[in-house]
Amino acid sequence: MTRVAPTISLLMLALVSLNALHQVEGTCSLHPETKFLIHSKRIVTPNGMIAGTAVEVSEGKIVSISVNDGDLNADLLPILDFENCVIMPGLIDVHTHLNEPGRADWEGFDTGTRAAAAGGLTTLIDMPLNSYPTTVTKETLEMKVQAARNKLYVDVGFWGGLTPDNAHNSSALTELLDAGALGLKSFMCPSGINDFPMTDENDIKASLPVLAMYKRPILVHSEVPQPSEEQEFSLEQRRKYSTYLNTRPATWEREAVSKLVNLASDTIVGGSAEGAHIHIVHLSDSGETLNLIKEAKVRGFKLSVETCPHYLSFSVENIPDGDTRFKCAPPLRSEENRKKLWNALINGDIDFLSSDHSPAPPELKLLEAGDFLGAWGGISSLQLVLPITWTHAKENGVPLEVISKWWSSMPAKFANLQNKGSIEVGKDADFVVWDPETSFDVNEDFQIFHKHKITPYSGSRLFGRVIATFVRGQMVYHEGHHALSPCGRPILASVTENSVGHHFI
Ligand SMILES: *[C@@H]1O[C@H](CO)[C@@H](O)[C@H](O)[C@H]1NC(C)=O
Numbered sequence: 001m002t003r004v005a006p007t008i009s010l011l012m013l014a015l016v017s018l019n020a021l022h023q024v025e026g027t028c029s030l031h032p033e034t035k036f037l038i039h040s041k042r043i044v045t046p047n048g049m050i051a052g053t054a055v056e057v058s059e060g061k062i063v064s065i066s067v068n069d070g071d072l073n074a075d076l077l078p079i080l081d082f083e084n085c086v087i088m089p090g091l092i093d094v095h096t097h098l099n100e101p102g103r104a105d106w107e108g109f110d111t112g113t114r115a116a117a118a119g120g121l122t123t124l125i126d127m128p129l130n131s132y133p134t135t136v137t138k139e140t141l142e143m144k145v146q147a148a149r150n151k152l153y154v155d156v157g158f159w160g161g162l163t164p165d166n167a168h169n170s171s172a173l174t175e176l177l178d179a180g181a182l183g184l185k186s187f188m189c190p191s192g193i194n195d196f197p198m199t200d201e202n203d204i205k206a207s208l209p210v211l212a213m214y215k216r217p218i219l220v221h222s223e224v225p226q227p228s229e230e231q232e233f234s235l236e237q238r239r240k241y242s243t244y245l246n247t248r249p250a251t252w253e254r255e256a257v258s259k260l261v262n263l264a265s266d267t268i269v270g271g272s273a274e275g276a277h278i279h280i281v282h283l284s285d286s287g288e289t290l291n292l293i294k295e296a297k298v299r300g301f302k303l304s305v306e307t308c309p310h311y312l313s314f315s316v317e318n319i320p321d322g323d324t325r326f327k328c329a330p331p332l333r334s335e336e337n338r339k340k341l342w343n344a345l346i347n348g349d350i351d352f353l354s355s356d357h358s359p360a361p362p363e364l365k366l367l368e369a370g371d372f373l374g375a376w377g378g379i380s381s382l383q384l385v386l387p388i389t390w391t392h393a394k395e396n397g398v399p400l401e402v403i404s405k406w407w408s409s410m411p412a413k414f415a416n417l418q419n420k421g422s423i424e425v426g427k428d429a430d431f432v433v434w435d436p437e438t439s440f441d442v443n444e445d446f447q448i449f450h451k452h453k454i455t456p457y458s459g460s461r462l463f464g465r466v467i468a469t470f471v472r473g474q475m476v477y478h479e480g481h482h483a484l485s486p487c488g489r490p491i492l493a494s495v496t497e498n499s500v501g502h503h504f505i
C-alpha cells in the first residue's frame with residue numbers, strides 16, 4: 001500500500017485548513033466546511049482505537065468511517081488532519097451547575113459553555129439549581145431555555161427539580177417532563193438553596209410512576225442527615241477540613257442509599273415502577289454505601305451511580321487548613337477511600353463520571369477566613385475534567401477507550417441522548433481532539449475560561465492538552481480560540497408515539 005503520498009497530501013491540506021482558522025466571520029465554526037474528513041492516527045470508536053482512520057462529516061453528522069487512508073475520498077473533500085492526536089467523542093457531563101438565570105454572576109451559560117468547549121466537552125446537562133428561580137416547573141424550564149438562547153458554545157440539556165411541592169402532583173411533573181426536562185433531580189438533605197427544598201423517600205417514591213411512563217431517570221443527592229450533638233467550633237477548628245468532614249460522615253450516604261435501594265426494588269421488570277431509573281449522584285463513600293449499590297444491581301434494580309474527579313483526586317490527608325476551594329458535599333474522604341473509589345470505577349461498580357462543576361463567587365468561599373463550615377460548598381473543575389481524569393487513569397493503566405466510556409458513551413446512554421456519545425455512523429459529529437502525551441501546569445499562564453478562576457486544581461501538573469472541539473461538525477474551539485458566535489443548542493426531550501426521543505429546538 002502506498003501510504004507515503006496520501007499522508008503528505010493529507011498533511012498539506014490540513015495545514016492550509018488550520019491556518020485559515022479564526023478568520024471565518026459570521027459563523028459559529030472556526031473552519032468553513034460543512035462536509036469534510038477529520039483524520040488522525042488515533043480515533044476512539046466503539047470497536048476500539050483505530051489507527052489511520054478518517055471520519056467523514058456532513059451537515060453535522062458522521063456519515064462514514066474509513067480505516068485505510070487509501071479508502072479516503074481525499075480528492076473530493078477537505079481534510080482536517082490531526083496526525084498523532086487522539087480524536088474521541090466529545091465529553092458529556094450530566095451534572096453541571098451553570099446557575100443561569102438568576103445567578104449568572106456565579107457562572108452562566110456563556111462562560112460555562114466556553115470553558116466546556118475548551119475542555120473538550122460537547123454536551124452538558126444543567127442542574128435545576130442553583131439558578132434562580134430553580135427549574136421545578138414548566139414555566140421555569142422555559143425561562144431557563146430562554147436565558148440560554150444565543151449563549152451556548154456546546155449543546156445543553158436540562159434536569160428538572162423534584163421538590164415536595166411538585167412530587168405528589170403528577171400533572172405538574174407531567175408538564176415539566178413534557179416541556180423537555182431530561183429527568184428529575186432531588187436532594188435528601190438541605191440543598192443550601194431556599195427555593196429547592198429537600199425530598200424524603202416518600203416524595204421520591206411518588207415521582208417514580210410518572211418517570212416510569214417517560215422512561216426518564218431521577219438523580220438524587222444521596223445524603224440523609226443523621227442526628228448529632230450541636231457543637232460550637234473555634235475558628236481554628238473551623239479551618240480544619242477534618243472538622244467539616246466529621247459533620248457529614250459516610251453514614252449519611254449509607255442511609256440515603258439504603259432508602260433509595262428500597263425504592264429501586266420497584267423498578268425491576270414487572271415492578272410497579274418498571275421503566276423508572278434511580279441514579280445516585282457524586283458518590284463519595286467507597287465503603288458500605290458502595291456495597292449497597294452493588295447488591296442492588298445484582299438484584300436487577302434499575303440503579304446507577306456516578307462519581308466525580310475530585311473524589312478521585314483529593315483526600316482529607318492532603319487538604320491544607322483553611323483551603324475552602326476543596327469544600328464540597330458529600331465531602332472528600334480518606335486516601336484509602338479514594339483508592340477504593342478508583343478501583344470501583346475501574347471494576348465497573350461505578351457507572352461513569354460527572355463533574356458536579358459547582359462554582360461560586362470567591363467571596364462565598366470565605367477564602368480569607370478559611371472557614372470550612374461557613375464556606376459555600378462546590379468545586380469548580382469543568383474545563384479540566386478530561387486532563388484530570390486522564391492524569392490519574394494513566395497512572396492506573398486505564399486506556400483511552402475506557403476514559404471515553406466514562407465520559408461519553410455511558411453518560412449518553414444514561415441521559416438517553418441517542419445521537420451522542422460515540423463515533424459511529426449516524427451520530428452527531430461531536431469530537432474532542434487532544435494530545436494525551438503533553439502536560440501543562442494549572443498556573444497563571446493557563447487560561448481558564450470560567451467566570452471565576454479559583455479551583456482546587458491550581459498548581460497541579462496535568463496530562464492531556466485539548467487541541468480542538470467540534471459540536472455537530474462545527475469547530476467551536478481550537479488552540480485557545482472560540483468560534484465567533486455560539487452554535488450550541490438546548491436539548492429538550494420529546495415524546496414521540498412509540499418511543500422517547502430527543503429533538504433540538
Ligand atoms: C398541580 O399542578 C398543576 C399544574 O402545574 C396545578 O395547576 C395545580 O394547581 C397543582 N395542584 C395542587 C394541588 O397543587
Ligand SMILES: [Zn+2]
Binds near residue numbers: 095097127356358
Ligand atoms: Zn451538584
